[in-house]
Amino acid sequence: MQNFPDFIRQNPGMLKQFSLHEVLFLILECPPTKTEEWAEHNCFIHVIQGKKNVSTRHESFSFQPGSTAFIKKGAATVETVGSDFFCGFMFYVPDDYLRSVVRESKEITSSPIPHLFEKKQIIPVESTPMMDAFYESLHPYFTSATHPSSHLIELKFKELLLNIFSNENNRELNTYLLDLANASNDELPDIMEKNCLYNLELHEYARICHRSLSSFKRDFYKIFNMPPGRWLLKKRLENACKLLQQTNLAITDVMHDSGFKNMTHFDNVFKKHFNAAPLQYRRQKQQSPAHI
16 A cells, blocks of 8 residues: 555655645645555545545545545545546645644634544534635645745644634534544554554554554554554454455455455465365355354
8 A cells, every 4th residue: 555645745746735844735636546545644635626535444435526524644545436537635734733733722722522423534624715715825836836935834724724623513623633632542542443454564554653663563562462463463354254254245355355465365364264265264154054
């Protein structure tokens, strides 16, 4: 899988982009595509033209022209819908930057925020006329021959964030950002549960959890009482078994949707744990009394 922000920074000629305090601003302009990608930073996305589906292993969100959403750090499948050209703004924002803005904001800290929202990966953001005006005003910064003023861009971006915070209909996002700013819980367990079925390496999970590889392994063991590699294999095999029993997906799709690298690796690991190849396991379960 590809780290999308890293890929964009390493290929500056592909998309119109600029950065400020590690916040990556870009216009995504592309023909119909389908990719799997990951990022260690949260992302705001606002659609200008076209339609796009963003899905995780647990949920999906359909972007329409004018829609905005907040995508938490982690992995996702991104697919353009239809044959239309897609265009949208994307802002990859580090946790530390979000924390600093939230802590400065009276709008978000003075509002009563419930703490019982489901922990979604993709959170819709309600737009306002002021936010729409911000997106419209951003276009010239990407087309100008000179680099935009860092001070002005920061003021404008903070204005966008404050408009989001002050909207009571964005309480779900505000709740997440308050928890992030107050460091009231460790995101590692939730990040791992939400992303364990993607084919990511341990060092990539460590980046999403904002840890070195050694501290990631140490903290993971404290939480789950087993090494991350063993836990990931357990989760992926459990998912593969469920898909083999409950769906008619092709074995290659079961492999992919359970986070395994390739068919040979999946077949060998599955045989080792269940004494049967995936297809044989499916036939055995379908012929058992529970399926008659």
